[in-house]
Amino acid sequence: MQAILFDMDGVLYEGDRLIAGAADAIAWCRAEAVPHLFLTNTTSRSRRALVEKLARLGIHAEKDEILTPPVAAINWLRQHCHRPVALFVPAQTRGEFTDVSLTTDTTKEVGAVVLGDLGEAWDFTTYNRAFRLLMENPDAKLIALGMTRYWRAEDGLRLDVGPFVKGLEYAVGIEPLVMGKPAQAFFHAALSLLGVEAEQTVMIGDDIQGDIGGSQQAGINGVLVRTGKFRQSDLSLGIEPFDIIDSIADLPLWWQQHAE
């Protein structure tokens, strides 16, 4: 084993509470200089905000160590897209798209249409603009910043990015490139950023499907923790983790046993 991918919520913390041993485990990882990334599907918080949250919990992390769907998308765009990109993402996500040629000119040829959780900013004209861009640019990629169905806001449930991706997928007849767990492209972005091979990498997560099932399909070794959203019944879903540990506190010892 050479590198570690960490899920955040449910592995490092639950809500605003640190999971016992998480700060020590990350400090160990840093002291041993094990290449690592933090993987989260969150697009509502910037990487800066996530770094600050970790710091408050006593975990040191650099902004560049956090892989979010926008960051994975940018990494892909830089490598594969040589035409301007049209963004349909909220303002705080837009700020992440540096070093990518953007366009709001609907008459221009685009190489990709990126869809995020626009929320209230979705109206027919906006959604139809994304549709027309894809119809007029048959080679353009549809990049989805996750496929989350909905989230719970203070006033009730709200549609997230997933349903809007599904609608365009159907209207255009296009296969989206999904950035976010459990999609393969997201884990591939993590491996590409670290420069490591899947079989030498461990993904630590509490979500049997999103973290373990997804990473293992990409050839990564998924290690399930019994914290966060873990339920005993998760083990009967037909996904066999590479290993199971009680919590991230056990990681340093586990690593010693498996690294060599």
Add this chain to the structure above:
Amino acid sequence: MQAILFDMDGVLYEGDRLIAGAADAIAWCRAEAVPHLFLTNTTSRSRRALVEKLARLGIHAEKDEILTPPVAAINWLRQHCHRPVALFVPAQTRGEFTDVSLTTDTTKEVGAVVLGDLGEAWDFTTYNRAFRLLMENPDAKLIALGMTRYWRAEDGLRLDVGPFVKGLEYAVGIEPLVMGKPAQAFFHAALSLLGVEAEQTVMIGDDIQGDIGGSQQAGINGVLVRTGKFRQSDLSLGIEPFDIIDSIADLPLWWQQHAE
């Protein structure tokens, strides 16, 4: 054979031009008192407007002989839905929903959510309201007035109802009941309205998939015409029509040969 279902566009007329023999064929059908319905996926024109169009072309039809997705939906709702219905349809379609208990009260229990081509009237709040209604009423049906992907407006392509149905299908995890060809529920509504059995019914259409494939899956005998959108290559798509005639002009003779 006891009853006939007619597709309209491409069978009776092409654009604003009558297909030769169509008026005589319908007059024959009426004179022989063969039970029949006109089936169209159009939701942009009311049945009254369709009756007027047919009259201008010399074809007599009653409003109640035209089966549109809203009419099929209403027929289904009257039979199966005993709670209020929430409509997400354009104003001209809303007028069709008489004799159905409607609600705009989002706190009320609903039995069905009906989705049509709302067009510009779709905004996040409206779409999210349909979503919440379905989440809060797990027994409610999602009824789609067709699954059309898009249509060509004067200023370019526009998303139709289909993509919005797909989005809710994904968000809620629900199977929609689709009214409109080629969906089974639409042909079942036609048979139910005429009170006939599928195997005693003929569907005349120019669309190998929407008319012939769809009706034959419902057990109806599909008769393809070589007018409208018919192309010779349609015959190599793996759908075998019950029969093929040159145009609707040949229907009376065909009927004599097959009715007994």
